[in-house]
Amino acid sequence: MKQTQNAAQRDSVSRLKVWFSTHQRDLPWRTHRTPYGTWLCEIIMQQTRIDQGLAYWHRFMELFPDVHALAAAGEGDVLKAWQGLGYYSRARNLHRAAGVVARELGGVFPETAAGWRELPGVGPYTAAAVASMCYGEAVAAVDGNVNRVVARFVGLDEPVDRPAGRRAVEAAAGALLDREAPGAHNEAMMELGALVCTPRAPECGECPLSGGCASAGVAEAVARRPVKAGKAKVVDVAVVGHVLTDGVRVAVRRRPEAGIWGGLWEFPGAWVEGERGGEVGLPPVGGAEWRGEVVPRGAHVLSHRRLWGRWGVWRVAGPGADWGADWEWLTWEEAQAKPWPRMTERAWPELLEAAGAL
DNA sequence: CAAACGTGGCT
DNA sequence: TAGCCAAGTTT
Known part of the structure; x- marks a missing residue:
């Protein structure tokens, strides 16, 4: 039994290889594979759709062509280039890691997954992805796609977002790994999850793994897997602020590294949990002239907060x-050159108008 | 270890 | 609309 199962799995993996060679998308980091371009891609694409991250990858490759350029840049410049992409600790860690490679490793990237894992912002997935794709190390890279493909393939009903389920997926992914071509295999698994074994309405009829898949064609099984434990509820937060300006300059501040929008900029104000802003105000500013109010339409929704x-x-x-x-007293132009959250960036024209800074 | 951490697209 | 999801990591 074990023998036939392994044979069926090898057959599936070999079909996957053929499928990938004929169906993979033409992505820029694949055409000329380098450790720097691959690392940058993996960090940018964490929890991010290719469509959204692609322009950022090109921008970073142009602004910071290699690890030395990235290390030499200021953190503020890196955050500005990252503005709008979210999960800003990725940008700060990317910059820190570039400093480590440039100054402590003589500009030479690690060549093993264990070595990559030492760099800030590089977790088990990214380390495995770069090590397999750039150095041929036989390690399985497990991302959201692989979670889904593997959970369906082996019929896993343990939640994949819990330690036990995660271990089960890693074990199964490791057993399936093509040790002769781990990089292409990992890419193929992810590409399959992105194009065929999709969250909704997967195309089992087109899938190279369907022959050995525990869920193929069974709508209920496919819909149930991967099982997830679920996420915390999103809570309302009122974010109220004062925009203090003389028409030319404005009071702004860099937010602390920890927490939401770490390292981005803000106006003086307050965050009130459980409120939607309507009832929450700030004390009037003595000796100042009221110029009006700017209110973004609707809430700005984060992964765990509705602002x-x-x-x-x-x-x-x-x-x-x-x-x-x-608090820094910057010209509106200087302020705009800082990295801001999308919520503020979007409101910028109205803020300028209310401030009389046009 | 569960929770924190952005933004945008889709149903 | 409200919820789910996307090439995860850190604390």
């Missing part, structure tokens, strides 16, 4: 003596 933004715009004579050291 209700609202800014009051005030005309002031200059920076207050009691503002504290972390």
Whole structure:
């Protein structure tokens, strides 16, 4: 039995290889495979659709062509280039890791998954992906696609977002791995998940693995797998702020590294949990002239928060003596050159208008 | 280890 | 609409 199962699996893997050679998409990091381009791609594409990340990959390759350029850049420049992509710790870790490679490793990337794993922002998936694709190391890269393909293929009903399920997927993915061509195999598994073994309406009839798949063609089984334990509920947060400006300059601050929008910029204000902004205000600014309010339409939805933004715009004579050291008094142009959350970036034209800075 | 961490597309 | 999902990692 074990013998026939292994034979069936080998057959499936060999069909996968043929399928990948004829169906893979033409992606830029595949045409000229380098460790830097691959690493950059893997970081950018974490929890991100190819369609969304592609332009960022090109932008980063142009702005920071190699690890030395990236290491030499300021963190603010890297965050600015990352603006709008989300999960900003990826950008900060990318920059930190570039510094490690450039200054501590003599500009030479690690050549093993274990070595890559040491770099900030590189977890088990990214380490396996780069090590297999660039150095031929026989390690299975398990991402969301592979979770789905493997859970359906072996008939796993353990939640894949829990330690036990994760271990089961890794074991099965490791057993399926084509050790002669691990990089192409890992890419093929992910490509299959992206193009054929999709979350909804997978095309089992087109799948090279259907012959050995425990779920193929069984609608209920395919829909159930991969089983997931679920996520925390999204809660409302009112994000209210004061825009203090003299028409030329404005008070802004860099947010701390930890937490939401780490390293991005903001206006002075407050975050109130459990509120939608309507009832939440900030105290009036003494001696300032009220210029109006800017309110984004609808909520700005993060993975775990629903943010209700609202800014009051005030005309002031200059920076207050009691503002504290972390507030910077920048021209609107200087402020806009900083990295901002999408919620604020979108409101920028209305903020400029209310501030009279046009 | 469960929760935190963005944004956009799709149903 | 509200929820799910996308080439995950960190704490």
